[in-house]
Amino acid sequence: MVVPMLGMHRSIPTGTAGDARSALRKPVRLRAQLRESGAGRFAIEVLDLSPTGFRAEASFVLNPGDRVWISLPGLAGLEATVAWRRGTMIGAAFFAPLHPAVFDHITALGNVS
Numbered sequence: 001m002v003v004p005m006l007g008m009h010r011s012i013p014t015g016t017a018g019d020a021r022s023a024l025r026k027p028v029r030l031r032a033q034l035r036e037s038g039a040g041r042f043a044i045e046v047l048d049l050s051p052t053g054f055r056a057e058a059s060f061v062l063n064p065g066d067r068v069w070i071s072l073p074g075l076a077g078l079e080a081t082v083a084w085r086r087g088t089m090i091g092a093a094f095f096a097p098l099h100p101a102v103f104d105h106i107t108a109l110g111n112v113s
Contacts, residue, residue, distance in 0.1 A: 025050040028110030033071040053093040
């Protein structure tokens with residue numbers, strides 16, 4: 001199933017973590033800040049990351065289709081759209097993919113291996 005993005009010509013894959021993904025996800029443990037348009041910042045913990053999105057635990061309610069901005073260590077806010085939510089877990093797709101060097105740098109900071 002896909003969730004159409006209003007005014008855009010792309011969609012976000014939704015479903016379970018076992019679904020096929022367009023990009024490799026790496027497990028990480030990163031504290032980050034997340035905010036919705038017009039709202040304050042909230043702390044989240046990013047649990048995995050790919051160049052095209054992330055999975056995180058959030059203590060506040062977000063719904064599929066919500067537009068958010070995530071502040072990862074050393075980066076300005078990155079725009080993303082919530083693709084799914086299960087309890088306190090969310091998955092979101094970045095509006096623009098991370099550059100490979102930026103992705104490698106961030107995953108090195110939150111390496112759980």
